[in-house]
Amino acid sequence: MIAAGIDIGSLSTEAIVFDNEKGILGYSIVLTGGSSKEASRVSLKQAIGSANITRDQIKRIVSTGCAREIAEFADRKITEITCIAKGVSHLFPECRTIIDIGGQDTKVIRVDGKGRVLEFDMNDKCAAGTGRFLEVMAKALTIGLDEMGEQSLRYRNDLAISSICTVFAESEVVSLVSEGRQVEDILHAIHNAVADRTLGLLERIGAVEPPVAMTGGVAKNIGVVKALEEKLKTPLAIYAEPQIVGSLGAALLALNGL
Amino acid sequence: MTKQTSPNNIRKEIEDITSRSYRDIASVLPKDRMPIGFFCPLVPEELIHAAGALPFRLMGTSVPITHAQAHLPPYCCHLVKASLESLLQGELHFLRGIVFCQTCDSMQGLSDIWARQGIVPSQFNLMIPTHLDSEHARPYLRAEMERFKYFLESNVGKISLRKLKDSIRLFNHIRERLSEIYSLRRTLSARIPGAYFARIIRAGYWMDRIRYLELLEGLVDSLPKQTEGSDSLIPIYLTGNMAHADTYFSLIEDAGAIVVRDDLCSGARTFRLMVAEDRDPLEALTERYFQSFFCPTKYLGPQAHRDILLQEVADSKAQGVIFLLYKYCEACFFDYPDLKSALEAKGISTLLLEVEDPVQSKEQLKIRIQAFVEMLSPL
Numbered sequence: 001m002i003a004a005g006i007d008i009g010s011l012s013t014e015a016i017v018f019d020n021e022k023g024i025l026g027y028s029i030v031l032t033g034g035s036s037k038e039a040s041r042v043s044l045k046q047a048i049g050s051a052n053i054t055r056d057q058i059k060r061i062v063s064t065g066c067a068r069e070i071a072e073f074a075d076r077k078i079t080e081i082t083c084i085a086k087g088v089s090h091l092f093p094e095c096r097t098i099i100d101i102g103g104q105d106t107k108v109i110r111v112d113g114k115g116r117v118l119e120f121d122m123n124d125k126c127a128a129g130t131g132r133f134l135e136v137m138a139k140a141l142t143i144g145l146d147e148m149g150e151q152s153l154r155y156r157n158d159l160a161i162s163s164i165c166t167v168f169a170e171s172e173v174v175s176l177v178s179e180g181r182q183v184e185d186i187l188h189a190i191h192n193a194v195a196d197r198t199l200g201l202l203e204r205i206g207a208v209e210p211p212v213a214m215t216g217g218v219a220k221n222i223g224v225v226k227a228l229e230e231k232l233k234t235p236l237a238i239y240a241e242p243q244i245v246g247s248l249g250a251a252l253l254a255l256n257g258l
Numbered sequence: 259m260t261k262q263t264s265p266n267n268i269r270k271e272i273e274d275i276t277s278r279s280y281r282d283i284a285s286v287l288p289k290d291r292m293p294i295g296f297f298c299p300l301v302p303e304e305l306i307h308a309a310g311a312l313p314f315r316l317m318g319t320s321v322p323i324t325h326a327q328a329h330l331p332p333y334c335c336h337l338v339k340a341s342l343e344s345l346l347q348g349e350l351h352f353l354r355g356i357v358f359c360q361t362c363d364s365m366q367g368l369s370d371i372w373a374r375q376g377i378v379p380s381q382f383n384l385m386i387p388t389h390l391d392s393e394h395a396r397p398y399l400r401a402e403m404e405r406f407k408y409f410l411e412s413n414v415g416k417i418s419l420r421k422l423k424d425s426i427r428l429f430n431h432i433r434e435r436l437s438e439i440y441s442l443r444r445t446l447s448a449r450i451p452g453a454y455f456a457r458i459i460r461a462g463y464w465m466d467r468i469r470y471l472e473l474l475e476g477l478v479d480s481l482p483k484q485t486e487g488s489d490s491l492i493p494i495y496l497t498g499n500m501a502h503a504d505t506y507f508s509l510i511e512d513a514g515a516i517v518v519r520d521d522l523c524s525g526a527r528t529f530r531l532m533v534a535e536d537r538d539p540l541e542a543l544t545e546r547y548f549q550s551f552f553c554p555t556k557y558l559g560p561q562a563h564r565d566i567l568l569q570e571v572a573d574s575k576a577q578g579v580i581f582l583l584y585k586y587c588e589a590c591f592f593d594y595p596d597l598k599s600a601l602e603a604k605g606i607s608t609l610l611l612e613v614e615d616p617v618q619s620k621e622q623l624k625i626r627i628q629a630f631v632e633m634l635s636p637l
Contacts, residue, residue, distance in 0.1 A: 066625070078632060079628045079629040079632060080625075081625070081632070082629060082632040082633070117629065117632070118607075118633075119607070120629060121610075122625075122626070124612070124622070
């Protein structure tokens with residue numbers, strides 16, 4: 001039995017085609033751009049192509065993500081909080097806490113290991129500490145988003161970014177550059193600021209119960225991962241492609257409904 | 259059933275008054291009662307009504323905050339900011355008086371700022387004791403009730419014993435009918451959807467109360483006594499501030515749940531304000547604030563808030579509790595951690611929603627509410 005899940009986020013859209021016996025048959029990640037609707041169509045089409053199946057072999061589709069309602073082809077719409085919990089519980093059933101940092105949202109979730117959410121919280125209207133925050137910082141430092149993580153690991157001095165507001169933090173970064181601080185040190189401070197903000201959210205859902213998993217595009221940034229691991233004093237379980245965990249959960253929930 | 263109280267006419271009348279801005283509302287208020295504004299259920303509406311005035315509750319409408327910023331620190335709740343903004347924009351010129359009571363710091367500060375503007379002709383500050391468990395609290399509040407009565411008689415009209423008893427009876431009946439509608443709504447939510455229900459509550463703070471009771475009675479009579487299959491909806495208990503914007507009840511229903519009971523300052527919490535009709539009216543009005551009614555700005559003992567909430571949630575058979583709190587409401591946020599722990603110790607899941615202007619941030623609220631309902635639903 002084949003089902004699909006699609007996660008339509010603010011920055012990227014991911015689709016997965018999943019077979020209940022063979023597992024993941026194919027997936028795709030595309031930039032959402034200006035049209036969530038178009039991105040969802042393209043992403044699903046690419047995932048179907050990657051799975052080497054035809055559209056009519058998919059028996060059920062669940063959409064998730066902030067633009068989940070826009071996917072007309074979806075049989076059911078489920079929030080990304082439920083889908084991420086399901087996806088992580090499939091990949092790392094031992095995990096009890098999840099950190100998801102995506103384009104504009106940070107979510108923290110406590111789970112029971114069977115795919116059920118016990119408690120969750122997410123950032124307020126402000127996108128500070130999310131993927132968008134890192135994009136702005138990368139631009140201010142004129143380096144590529146993909147380079148931030150590795151470069152930050154070469155830091156030598158501990159600096160502090162005192163404000164987590166994206167706009168104010170950008171000003172601080174510019175000031176640090178003007179003072180002649182090393183880019184590596186500034187990047188390390190930025191990643192620590194993201195980790196501190198995430199810890200604040202985690203505190204709101206109670207004591208962090210390990211093992212902890214991390215999902216979302218920011219899990220690809222090794223600098224943020226190391227900062228979180230250091231502050232949490234526990235390693236993070238991260239899937240090889242952390243961006244597709246929400247869509248995986250959606251596909252699993254689609255299969256549940258068959 | 260008269261034509262005026264057919265279900266369609268009831269809805270039309272309620273939607274008409276609750277669709278109006280403050281500026282437009284004056285023309286539909288009863289001409290024979292001067293509107294006296296108030297913010298809080300600690301103000302006895304019955305006394306205002308018995309004096310011949312219309313108690314008019316200010317409920318924090320959606321308004322861009324511009325003028326009020328010059329008078330208030332940024333950490334005031336939406337009710338305080340929006341009410342001052344409405345005053346400064348000239349939306350509240352129809353009020354002939356305003357009543358404040360001693361609740362939170364922001365409201366006390368607002369009272370002073372309000373008086374300095376000199377826009378509303380008369381103002382009264384009702385001093386409600388903070389420690390309601392003190393032996394001095396009852397005689398103090400009783401004296402305050404006398405002082406408030408004197409203010410109303412000096413500025414509005416004589417309050418006879420008969421008029422006061424009539425008003426007490428009227429407001430008791432309103433609470434009974436609203437409570438009945440609440441119970442019926444659990445299985446008849448399609449007939450009274452959340453947004454409409456929120457408007458029914460709001461209308462009751464603005465319109466002529468005798469007419470309002472007629473509408474409520476007409477509504478109760480029009481509802482079928484048998485259930486209409488809302489059993490699949492997840493029962494939710496809603497607690498928090500004054501929050502009867504259209505948004506919240508409908509967002510919860512859209513997610514597949516239903517509010518079966520609330521403890522909102524403008525909602526079912528006020529059902530606990532029933533007044534004993536067989537004793538001295540002022541004494542009875544005083545006494546009701548020492549019973550199960552509870553405002554987080556007051557103190558009735560270390561466990562009072564927790565015990566009242568746990569009991570109500572258990573009685574309602576809700577599966578989850580949503581805390582709907584105005585951002586910057588210190589009184590609510592100080593109580594919140596203990597209430598959350600107490601509920602979760604009983605196996606009741608909770609969700610915290612911090613809100614400012616109720617019309618904004620709908621998407622952020624939507625995902626949280628949907629995820630919470632999914633959490634309580636079978637996978």
